[in-house]
Amino acid sequence: MGEIWEGLIAGFWLVVSLDADLVEVTLRSLQVTLTAVVIASAIGLPFGAWLAIRRFRHRRATIALLNALMGLPPVVVGLIVYLLLSRSGPFGVFNLLFTPTAMIIAQVIIITPLIASIAHQAIRDIWADYHDLLISLSTSKIQRIKTLLWDGRRALITASLAGFGRAIGEVGAIMIVGGNIDNATRVLTTAIALETGKGDFALALGLGFVLIGLAVAVNLAIHAIGQTESEGKW
Amino acid sequence: MVTPILPLTMSSAVVKRRGQTLLGPVDLDISAQGFTIVMGPNGAGKTKLLRALHGIERLAAGKVTWQVPVGDTQDRQAFVFQAPIMLRRSVRDNLAYPLRLRGVAKSEAFARAADWAQRVGLGDALDRSAPRLSGGEKQKLALARALIGEPDILFLDEPCANLDGRATREIEAILKDAQAGGTRIVMATHDMGQARRLAEDIVFLMHGQVIERGPAQAFFAGPQTPQARALLQGDIVE
Numbered sequence: 378m379g380e381i382w383e384g385l386i387a388g389f390w391l392v393v394s395l396d397a398d399l400v401e402v403t404l405r406s407l408q409v410t411l412t413a414v415v416i417a418s419a420i421g422l423p424f425g426a427w428l429a430i431r432r433f434r435h436r437r438a439t440i441a442l443l444n445a446l447m448g449l450p451p452v453v454v455g456l457i458v459y460l461l462l463s464r465s466g467p468f469g470v471f472n473l474l475f476t477p478t479a480m481i482i483a484q485v486i487i488i489t490p491l492i493a494s495i496a497h498q499a500i501r502d503i504w505a506d507y508h509d510l511l512i513s514l515s516t517s518k519i520q521r522i523k524t525l526l527w528d529g530r531r532a533l534i535t536a537s538l539a540g541f542g543r544a545i546g547e548v549g550a551i552m553i554v555g556g557n558i559d560n561a562t563r564v565l566t567t568a569i570a571l572e573t574g575k576g577d578f579a580l581a582l583g584l585g586f587v588l589i590g591l592a593v594a595v596n597l598a599i600h601a602i603g604q605t606e607s608e609g610k611w
Numbered sequence: 612m613v614t615p616i617l618p619l620t621m622s623s624a625v626v627k628r629r630g631q632t633l634l635g636p637v638d639l640d641i642s643a644q645g646f647t648i649v650m651g652p653n654g655a656g657k658t659k660l661l662r663a664l665h666g667i668e669r670l671a672a673g674k675v676t677w678q679v680p681v682g683d684t685q686d687r688q689a690f691v692f693q694a695p696i697m698l699r700r701s702v703r704d705n706l707a708y709p710l711r712l713r714g715v716a717k718s719e720a721f722a723r724a725a726d727w728a729q730r731v732g733l734g735d736a737l738d739r740s741a742p743r744l745s746g747g748e749k750q751k752l753a754l755a756r757a758l759i760g761e762p763d764i765l766f767l768d769e770p771c772a773n774l775d776g777r778a779t780r781e782i783e784a785i786l787k788d789a790q791a792g793g794t795r796i797v798m799a800t801h802d803m804g805q806a807r808r809l810a811e812d813i814v815f816l817m818h819g820q821v822i823e824r825g826p827a828q829a830f831f832a833g834p835q836t837p838q839a840r841a842l843l844q845g846d847i848v849e
């Protein structure tokens with residue numbers, strides 16, 4: 378019990394004193410995850426919106442597949458990306474394994490379906506609401522999409538935030554493809570795993586505080602957006 | 612002078628769903644001037660008829676012909692739906708929306724929005740979120756949003772269904788104003804009093820068919836069909 382308490386205090390101090398290791402790992406986490414969120418949003422948000430508006434032959438199957446992909450076990454994604462990027466794999470020539478880029482690729486694969494799925498649901502609901510009016514006003518396709526994306530912007534931000542929340546706390550896939558290399562691919566989650574294994578609870582807990590702080594901030598933001606949405610303040 | 616889009620002719624129009632005929636075949640002329648009231652019991656096909664005239668209902672057969680190609684009529688028609696559709700925006704943005712679609716500058720669109728909000732009694736509500744308005748306020752907003760583009764023809768699907776007496780009177784005044792300003796009006800209603808106050812001619816629908824059609828005075832004075840007679844006597848028509 379004493380050990381944990383000491384660890385908590387030491388971890389707290391690391392955060393307050395902006396410990397160099399801790400800052401470095403935190404910044405790398407943010408860099409990898411934010412990049413992944415930007416890329417996944419650029420793919421997932423328009424794709425989700427498009428799925429909501431377009432009628433095509435395999436639409437239902439595509440949506441089912443999307444929802445299935447949301448449940449992909451990250452470790453398996455990590456394994457597949459590892460095999461693809463490994464020296465003998467199809468993309469081995471790019472030498473991406475054990476780089477932040479590899480971690481970003483894995484995270485993009487993990488969170489794009491999530492972001493697309495949330496965006497799809499939101500835009501589909503608004504489209505169902507607006508359909509008759511937008512047809513009656515003889516809007517062009519571009520005008521329709523603009524209107525739906527604008528009026529669905531809160532839900533779209535929520536989708537990206539949910540992607541961020543999932544990616545920042547993910548450990549299995551990035552451990553495999555990143556390798557948790559010091560000063561290169563070590564991020565919050567993999568560092569916590571390592572320090573815990575080594576018995577250095579101070580650093581592990583300090584990192585844990587930062588991670589919890591980020592997760593709480595994201596969820597508060599999602600909650601705040603939901604709040605303004607339901608009260609119609611925007 | 613722009614070419615008029617009216618009169619409008621609907622010929623042998625049929626609307627079907629899953630093999631079932633919901634409307635028609637209907638032949639109907641909408642003259643250049645006037646105020647047409649569409650009457651009939653629930654499920655008679657009033658909504659379907661208005662939507663078909665407006666061009667947002669797929670016709671299984673027949674056609675709707677304007678004086679100009681239908682593509683040129685779309686910006687000059689407006690429709691107020693039975694259940695008002697509110698954009699998830701402020702009242703001001705809802706009103707400005709049809710104008711912004713047509714490229715009207717924001718400042719002018721907002722000025723006209725404020726003017727129309729005033730006219731329908733929503734002058735104090737410009738910054739409120741439209742989906743949060745009361746049912747009656749939504750209907751007023753939908754009406755103002757339809758009229759803001761100064762349409763040549765306005766279709767209304769029971770626009771006063773949730774309104775109290777005073778609001779109904781205000782809306783009727785606005786509709787008469789619009790008509791005086793040159794807007795052709797075609798409106799469905801269940802309210803016999805309203806029909807008597809507003810109608811210049813009547814379209815009486817049952818089971819998807821127009822069973823009586825003519826000037827309002829003649830219709831109210833001496834209805835031709837037993838169903839219309841029953842309706843006017845306050846009986847339940849089915």
Ligand SMILES: Nc1ncnc2c1ncn2[C@@H]1O[C@H](COP(=O)(O)OP(=O)(O)OP(=O)(O)O)[C@@H](O)[C@H]1O
Binds near residue numbers: 628652653656660
């Ligand atoms: N999508 C649909 N699928 C099947 N039947 C439909 C559909 N839409 C409407 N109907 C049916 O078509 C008939 C005419 O409907 P419509 O909405 O035009 O009636 P209405 O005269 O406007 O009635 P109300 O006074 O209740 O508004 C009704 O019997 C309705 O149930």
Ligand SMILES: [Mg+2]
Binds near residue numbers: 693
């Ligand atoms: Mg109806």
